[in-house]
Structure formats: C-alpha cells, structure tokens
Amino acid sequence: MTILMTFSKGAGCQTFRLACRPALASGKSFSMAMLVLLLCGCGPAQQPTSSTSTQPAATATSSAPSAATADPQQVKQMNNAALSVQSKVFGQLPDGREVSLVTLKNSHGVELDVTNYGGIITRLITPDAKGQPGDIVLGYDNLQQYLDNNPYFGAIIGRFGNRIAKGQFAIDGKSYQLANNDGDNHLHGGVQGFDKKLWQMQPFQHADSVGVELSYLSVDGEEGYPGNLQVKVIYTLTNTNELQMQFQATTDQTTPVNLTQHSYFNLAGSGSILEHQLEIPAAQITPVGAGLIPTGELQAVEGTAFDFRSAKAIGRDIAAEDAQLKLGLGYDHNFVLKATVDDSLVLAGRVLEPKSGRVLEVWTEEPAVQFYSGNFLDGSLTGKGVQYAHRSGFCLEPQHYPDAPNQSTFPSTLLKPGETYSTQIVYRFSTKS
C-alpha cells in the first residue's frame, strides 16, 4: 500500500511517501488502521547492501514500528524518538526558486543537514571518543555563501567528477567539447556542474534509518555533454552510524558519467588536517602531468610519499621531494583501489583524528579514490565561524579514474542507453579511545 501525503506552504511543498505493509492496514477497525498507518515505516524500499562481513553493516528494513507525523507548518517533522527528519526553507535562488534544508538525525548522536542545492551536506555532527558532538565537515552558514563561492564543499559532483583534458572526448567518432573551468580543462562537471543545480528532494524514514532521495535531470547538451541523463542520489543515515549514498543514472545517448561526493572533512572540527592518521589500501596511483591530467600510467606507491597502506599522518611525507607532490601542490591524486571494476564494496580510506578519537571510514564500489589534502584552501573562505586555512580539510572522493574518456587503458566511464549507472559510497563513523 502506498500513500502520497503532500503538505504545502507557499512554494515550499514537500511530499512524504509512506510505503506501508499491506497486512497492517487490512481487517482492522478504522481507528486501528489509522494508528497502524502512523506506525508504518516509509521511504524508498531499496537499501544498500554489503557483500562481505568485513564491510559496513547493511541496513535492513525491520518490522519495528516508527512513528510518522507531519507538521503542515514551515518545519515538517517525522520523529521516532531520536531518529528524525526535519525540513525547512534554506533560502531562494536568484531566479526565485526555493531551496530546502533537511536535517537527519539518528539515535546515536549522528546528524547532518542536506540541502537540495547541489545535494550539499552542509553540516555533519558526530560524537568524539568522550561523546562530545562536533561538526566534521567544512561548509557555510547560509545559501548565499554557497552561491557566492563554493570549492565543492559537501556537494554531489557530476556529470563527471575530476578532470577531462581540454574538455574534449569522442564517442563513436563524434567529438564533444565540454565547458572548461579549470584552466584549459574540464573539472567536476563544468561551470554549472551538479553541485550548482537545484535537485528535487524527498525525505523518508524507515524503522532504522532516515534519509533523502535527490533527483535531477541533466538535459542533452548541458555543459556540452550528450544525452538526457536522469540522476538519482539517495542519502541514508542509519542507526549503525553510516551515511550510505547510492548513485543511479540512466541516459538516452551514450555519455561519460562519474559521480561522487565532495565533502571536506576535519575530524577535529577545525585546524590543520596534517595530524590526521590516514590509511588508503591502494598499491598504485594514476600519476599526473601538468594541469593534474593523468599520464595514463599506473605508478606503484611503494617507497614513495603516496604509500598509505599502513596508516600514517597526512603531513608526514607531504613535503617530501616528489615530482607528483609538486604537481599536486600536495596530495591531489587518484589512488587505485581495485584491479577490475565490480560492485563489491571496498575500503577507500580510514582516517583517525588522534585528539578527538573520531574515525571516518569511506567505503565504495568505485575502482579508485581521489585523495585531496585541501591544498587550494588559503584562508580566504570562512564558514560556520571557522577560517578555512591551507590544509584545514581533506577529501576522499571515490570515483573512476580522471580523464577516463581519453584514456583507453582506464576503466570505461561510458553509460549507454538501456544501462543503469549504479554505485555506492558509505561514510562510516566511529571512535577510538
């Protein structure tokens, strides 16, 4: 049984989909049926799953009831003890379209704010080893700051994460020219990438998780890309302290697709990230040339500053004499996680911040991860009361290899009509005392 409930106030109309188990709503008195209706879990049925026991726990849709209520006023709310979803107005785009902000909370002190402008995670609270909450992502206080100058803080990246040389590629003999926004190259989807689009957003609540489903239609020719691409991204915050992110897309013409999430983390909340201990289980990187475009080779990390196979401080080797570090102005490189592309979930990175004891793990189905050590942050941006100094945030962006459309030896990023692009990234939060 599926019921659509729409609560509207001005332009800020929200639809909550309540998908209730049919057995619960049949054969009972009216009042009982209404009670049961309120106790049903709701939201998209599909949940990310893990393939092996060493991977992050999958979230099962349990039969435990969760209350679903909605306030028709400006703040909409669905509550189950501490598990909750709240939606409010975040601001307006210059063209008048209204932007929302949804707050997701689980029962263990993890909470985040997500806006449908760029699918940006603006705030992510996790407890430290002593249980003290702290915001572990870089971001801003209001929509205007995101509109003015956002170096991809917290955003969904697409249609193609990372760089495409000269913004050019060919498919079946036909050449395409994309919008270039990084010198002569195309970066993170171009001038108006997915990080700057207004997505449709639907909050949902299950028995053990809460989340939002974001969708966006990238039209044929947008930023120079071929084909209408229908994109869906589902953020699910679980009660096992994971933020699971599913990415799906379909197209009507063959097009490159490489979606990712661009949160900048600082597990201490502020200050330098150079003392964070990082592990990346990758034996190779794709070395780059000028403009951070891959040369097409794979380079072993063994014996170099890029060897994070055992945890070490991000800052330990960052100033080493290394041609790749010079080109990247630090770490800004693609680490190879998998020899072959498949849908198994693998660890992309594990980070421990020693003082707070916070641990972040990033898991992914993607074959690689871009580790960026915040080299372009220079103190000129301030958000949430923090001045974002050089290397005060780091990114772990799971993705296919940069410039894959021009590199025949790299795993393909082409999506064809009739196929479904599907990938997953999981942030897993814990502490270590």
Ligand code: GLA
């Ligand atoms: C990615 C890129 C970096 C930089 C940041 C945003 O991580 O690889 O070079 O562009 O995004 O500033």
